[in-house]
Amino acid sequence: xxxxxxxxxRATRAxxxxxxxxxxxxxxxxxxxxxxxxQQAGVGKGGFYYHFxxxxxxxxxxxxxxxxxxxxxLAAEQAKAGSAPNRLMAMxxxxxxxAQAAVGQLPLFLEYLLQALRHPSIxxxxxxxxxxxxxxxxxxxxxxxxxxxxxxxxxxxxxxxIVSLALGDLLQDVLEDRGRRGGRQAAGSLELLLTGLEKKGxx
Amino acid sequence: xxxxxxxxxRATRAxxxxxxxxxxxxxxxxxxxxxxxxQQAGVGKGGFYYHFxxxxxxxxxxxxxxxxxxxxxLAAEQAKAGSAPNRLMAMxxxxxxxAQAAVGQLPLFLEYLLQALRHPSIxxxxxxxxxxxxxxxxxxxxxxxxxxxxxxxxxxxxxxxIVSLALGDLLQDVLEDRGRRGGRQAAGSLELLLTGLEKKGxx
DNA sequence: GAATACAGACTGACCGGTCTGTTTTCGAGA
DNA sequence: TCTCGAAAACAGACCGGTCAGTCTGTATTC
Numbered sequence: 001x002x003x004x005x006x007x008x009x010r011a012t013r014a015x016x017x018x019x020x021x022x023x024x025x026x027x028x029x030x031x032x033x034x035x036x037x038x039q040q041a042g043v044g045k046g047g048f049y050y051h052f053x054x055x056x057x058x059x060x061x062x063x064x065x066x067x068x069x070x071x072x073x074l075a076a077e078q079a080k081a082g083s084a085p086n087r088l089m090a091m092x093x094x095x096x097x098x099a100q101a102a103v104g105q106l107p108l109f110l111e112y113l114l115q116a117l118r119h120p121s122i123x124x125x126x127x128x129x130x131x132x133x134x135x136x137x138x139x140x141x142x143x144x145x146x147x148x149x150x151x152x153x154x155x156x157x158x159x160x161x162i163v164s165l166a167l168g169d170l171l172q173d174v175l176e177d178r179g180r181r182g183g184r185q186a187a188g189s190l191e192l193l194l195t196g197l198e199k200k201g202x203x
Numbered sequence: 204x205x206x207x208x209x210x211x212x213r214a215t216r217a218x219x220x221x222x223x224x225x226x227x228x229x230x231x232x233x234x235x236x237x238x239x240x241x242q243q244a245g246v247g248k249g250g251f252y253y254h255f256x257x258x259x260x261x262x263x264x265x266x267x268x269x270x271x272x273x274x275x276x277l278a279a280e281q282a283k284a285g286s287a288p289n290r291l292m293a294m295x296x297x298x299x300x301x302a303q304a305a306v307g308q309l310p311l312f313l314e315y316l317l318q319a320l321r322h323p324s325i326x327x328x329x330x331x332x333x334x335x336x337x338x339x340x341x342x343x344x345x346x347x348x349x350x351x352x353x354x355x356x357x358x359x360x361x362x363x364x365i366v367s368l369a370l371g372d373l374l375q376d377v378l379e380d381r382g383r384r385g386g387r388q389a390a391g392s393l394e395l396l397l398t399g400l401e402k403k404g405x406x
Numbered sequence: 407g408a409a410t411a412c413a414g415a416c417t418g419a420c421c422g423g424t425c426t427g428t429t430t431t432c433g434a435g436a
Numbered sequence: 437t438c439t440c441g442a443a444a445a446c447a448g449a450c451c452g453g454t455c456a457g458t459c460t461g462t463a464t465t466c
Contacts, residue, residue, distance in 0.1 A: 030233035044413040107320050117310045127378055161392045167374050168367025189364045196399015247447040
């Protein structure tokens with residue numbers, strides 16, 4: 001059981017995180033000021049720095065939370081059965097949806113990437129999952145190959161292509177409507193690619 | 204003939220642009236200060252604001268210059284002959300190379316995208332070329348289809364996939380080595396995709 | 407009354423842009 | 437050819453504003 005202290009504390013902490021998410025998405029990491037986040041969260045500076053040691057720490061926690069959601073969703077999908085190509089379709093198709101659902105505003109995703117380039121701690125947190133997904137996709141491709149459903153291409157390369165497609169589609173969506181909606185297409189693109197990966201004469 | 208005034212002016216202007224390119228790439232648009240760019244260029248604040256009305260204007264000029272280089276390279280490639288799939292390979296394969304050669308440091312490319320999300324003028328300058336390239340690829344795909352070399356898929360979708368692949372590969376390269384080298388892979392990925400786009404039973 | 411969970415004024419640093427002054431170059435006239 | 441004023445091409449001190457983070461004080465809960 002939690003005390004009233006802890007309950008209130010958790011609530012403000014969550015409000016700060018939520019406010020930060022929208023502020024970062026709207027204005028970017030640098031331009032979004034701590035004061036603005038505080039105002040949006042209905043909290044004073046004291047409250048902010050009581051819960052987070054720095055602006056960067058807050059950002060990193062936001063990123064980690066997002067990655068955790070993504071992991072959970074992919075893990076759930078991975079548990080399901082089905083042929084390798086179908087599972088690939090289902091899993092890869094999740095990426096933009098997850099980005100959309102978890103982040104809310106997609107520009108935040110770009111912000112993650114950009115910050116990852118400059119801050120080693122953020123970079124590690126970002127690159128590790130991407131590599132994990134790539135390995136996962138590679139295993140699925142290999143599985144599809146031993147099932148005889150997928151052409152004999154380099155599995156690593158195919159995995160890289162899948163990730164590229166997901167990332168690229170995300171980017172094009174973001175750019176087209178400047179991050180207002182996002183995550184609409186992608187399914188068709190992947191279908192196209194996977195059809196190409198199928199063994200010839202199958203369709 | 205140009206006077207000594209003009210010669211010196213152009214030289215400093217070029218130095219400022221070059222310094223800005225490296226600074227923006229290293230630290231990002233917001234974090235890179237005008238003072239720092241000035242120091243790197245060996246120029247005072249006065250010199251800077253004599254040549255550029257604002258920091259944003261400088262950034263925009265950098266972006267436009269890069270886009271112009273890209274356009275030129277693509278136009279040159281477009282003039283060459285060959286079968287549609289081959290031309291697609293050649294053109295699409297240029298993208299990362301161009302990004303690498305023109306920008307020097309790839310993080311700048313991400314910076315462009317991010318700034319495009321928030322500043323309408325930069326957005327217009329960024330999205331227009333991307334749409335142009337997509338149309339160009341779509342036409343090439345359609346051409347390949349009437350040549351009988353490419354499957355009957357929606358040309359628009361295929362073009363989008365190609366752009367996605369280029370963008371996604373770029374991103375993965377940038378993330379993998381944190382923007383130090385970049386632009387190594389990509390060719391293999393495209394080959395994989397185009398093989399998938401070929402008419403079945405061809406290879 | 408002590409620890410928790412804040413509020414909000416405050417600080418030092420920094421940043422984009424301005425302004426005044428200085429050096430360099432140019433062109434015209436003597 | 438030499439001079440000199442004017443325009444071009446800067447240098448760098450300076451300014452208003454902002455921002456991340458601190459500090460002191462206060463209300464609430466235990």
